[in-house]
Amino acid sequence: MPTRDYAAVLSLLLVGAALFAAGGAADAAAGSTGSEGFAVSVDDPTPEPHDSVTIAVDEATLPDGATLVWRNDGELGTNRCIRHANCTVRVGAAPVTVTVEAHVDDRVITETVEITPVELSLSETLVDRDGEALSSVGYRVLTGERLELRATDEVGSGATVANVSASGPVARVGAEPTAFEFTGPGAVELTVTMAATDRDATETVSLSFRAYEPGTLEDTERFVLRSAEPLSRNDRIVLAALKPDLPTVYERYEQRAGELPETVTFELAEPRARSYAVAPDTVVVANGKTVHGVRTTLVHELAHLGQYEATTETDGGWNFLIEGHASYEQSSTLPYYDDLSKPSEDALLEWTASYDQAHYFVASYVAEYGRQSLLDLLADSAGSDFERQFRAETGESFASFHERWMSGGSDDPAAAWKVFETKPMFASEDGTLRTLAEPLDGVEVSWDTDGDGAFERVDAGHAVEWTPPASGRQAVTVRFTAGTESIEGTQVLALDGGDPTPTAAFGVAPDSVAVGESVTFRANTTANSDDAAYRWDFDGDSAVEATGETVAFTYAHSGTYAATLTVEASDGATDSATVTLPVEEETQLPRDVVYEPGSGAAEYDADADGRIDIGELGAAADAFSSGRLTIDELGSVAEAFSAS
Incomplete structure (x- = not known):
């Protein structure tokens, strides 16, 4: 071979070597996955905006001695997770690409993951058969009404309802899974899958409805149903949902409160009207948007029926107790009282306190003196002085009880409710005694089922089997105990059958x-x-x-x-x-009494020592400022104070 040929071959070899070296350097700079790639995963590649996602490197797949470097675009920041095998980051609304580099000697191996935020949402519209929109009544509907579904993607270009699986009395309207008609009464379950139109992202939600045949004003057991106005759609749903429960509502309240009228007229009013007991056997309930609201308001008004005679011609000081009792009866649990202020005496007696505050006071009274004492006190309300009857029933003055209640100390009658929260109310149904609300963990529930004052079923649970006597009225008591605190509730249950031998007490x-x-x-x-x-x-x-x-x-x-x-x-x-x-014998005052027996001062001598001290004078002044004491009566107290 001529010499020039060797030179040409050598030249070609040198050029090839240079190109090879340059190519290798370029490969190193760009990264290579090739056969040396490693495993990277992301726990949610399509999160909602502002969610956190975790990107993980499988360290078992890394080359020995590799060092990690994280890089990304978008809204994740830069190199937040440098040198760590796992990186948890919070995404924004824009798609991002995260690159993970594994540096080994003079090589760089790269892997990438795509994160695409997706915010799919489903809107549901109820319409009638003419396509007119209907308001929601807590996922309660009437048969014949229709549901229209629409999916949206808040951060993408759009979404569709991809699929719907349905159970219950419901049928698809048309070819697309976006419209359904409720074909009969019953529970309806829909599982809806949405899909983004511009990315590989889906989301599934579940919907639950209860369909009813339209409710009517046909009378039911114990209730005569009326409406002041033509029935609205809301009325028809409320009646349809509530009518099956009305006998139970009546029976459960009568078990707690004694006799109610044989038949109650239950009249629905417009939502903006007020609810009230209008006659001894008639209640008007303003219809709100929820069945639960109408049910609890009905129980409140049944409580007024049970004490209807007590609500007529009463002294003004009784109003808060009457409304507080009805509020107490309408629920088996207490409101959240941590942030509820206790009202002053005047706010209660002048009935400027809230219903919740009156409820709180009544609950505290029940904890101290029992529910029967409350009913007895209310029974004596017609035409009588509240404070005088309060003292006669309890043995202490209203002012003294209120002072203990306000103190928040160890003798605060409300202390028990901080432990129990649920009320000792129960119902007798199908051979079982069951509290209306399950007590908190750690509360011991005991039962006296024969009215003898002894709890024969101790720590027996909130539901016990019970075979009642064949007929008559039977006193049953449930007791909640937690540590040193306890609270009891007694109900005299009316049982089916003829007249039994009565039990007098x-x-x-x-x-x-x-x-x-x-x-x-x-x-x-x-x-x-x-x-x-x-x-x-x-x-x-x-x-x-x-x-x-x-x-x-x-x-x-x-x-x-x-x-x-x-x-x-x-x-x-x-x-x-x-x-x-x-x-x-009639109480004899000390010889050095400073006032005339029977005078206004005598009523305010709380310790009966024949004298008026500064505290007793202050109580009289409070009574005068609230209109419960005349100026002459206050004067007699002041004169006695001066003489003391």
Whole structure:
């Protein structure tokens, strides 16, 4: 071969070597996955904007000695996760590309992941058959109404409803999975899959509806249904949803509160109207947008029916207690009281407090004195002075109870509710006693099912099997216990059947009686008859001195008396109960009394020491400022204070 040929070959070899070197350098700069790639994964490649995603490198697939470098465009920032195998980042609305470099000696191996934020949402529109839009009533609909679905992508160019699976009485309208008609009553479940139109992203949501045949004003058990106006769609849905529950609503309240009218007229009013008990057997309920709201308001008004006589011609100071009791009855749990301020005495007595505040006060009273005491107090409200009756029922003044309530201390009657939250209310249904709300964990639930005062089922749980007597009225008590706190609720349940042998019992208020003081006797019997007779003998001479469930008597002389109640059911069955009652001489004031007995000052001498101190004068001043004391009465208290 000629020499020039060797030179040409050598030249070609040198050029090739140079090109090879240049190519290798370029490859190193751009990165290479080739056969030396490594594994990178992202937990959610299509997150919603502002979500966090985690990108992970499988270190087992990295070359030995590799060092990681993270790079990205978009909104992730730069090199946030340098040298780490996992990187958790928060995305924005724009798509981003994340590059992971593995540096090994003079080589760079790269992998990339794409993150595409997607925000798919579904809108649901209810329409009638003419296509007119309808308002939502808590995912309750009427048969024949239609549902239209529309998908959107808030950060992309669009989305579609890709697929819908349905169960229940519902049928697709048309070829596309975007319109459905409710074909009959029942539960409807829809699973809707949406898809973005400009990227590979989907999202699935579930919808639940309850379809009803339109409700009507046909009467139902225990209720006569009326409406002041033609029924709106909202009315028809509320009636359809509520009518099956009305007998249970009635029965559960009657189990707690005693007798209700045999039939209640239940009238729906416009949403802007007010709800009220308009007659002893009629309630008007303003129809809101939710079935739950109408149901709880109905229970509130049933409570007013149960105490309807107490709401007529009452002293103004009773209003807060009447409304607080109805609010207490309408729910088996308490509102959140941590942020609820306790109102002043005047705010309660003048009824400028809120319903929740009145509810709170009543709940506290029940915790201290029991629910039956509350019902007894309300029974004495018509035409009477609230503060006087409060003292007669409880043995303490309203001011004293309110002061303890406001203190928040160890004797605050509201303390128990910080432990229990649920009320000791229950229902007897299908052979089971069950609390209306399940108590919190750690609360022991015990039951006295025969009314003897002994809890024979201790820590038995919130539901117990119970076989009631064949007929009559049976007192049942549930007790909640947690640590040193306990609270009880007693209900006298009316049982089916004929008139049983009655069980007589009664209470006396006040429990400390003096000569010349009026004493209230109130029957608490299990006689299951509207025609039961109540006969009272107050002094043990076997003579009938009064009749009726609640009576009053004044003893003229001191001594110990045997007061007896005899109850006779309509079938002639009888039972008697006797209470021994000590009657003291009329309270004698100290010789150095500074006021005339029977004067305004006497009423405000709380400690009965014959004198008026600064605290007693302040109580009188408060009574005067709220209109409960005249200027002359206040003057007599002030004179007694000066003389003291």
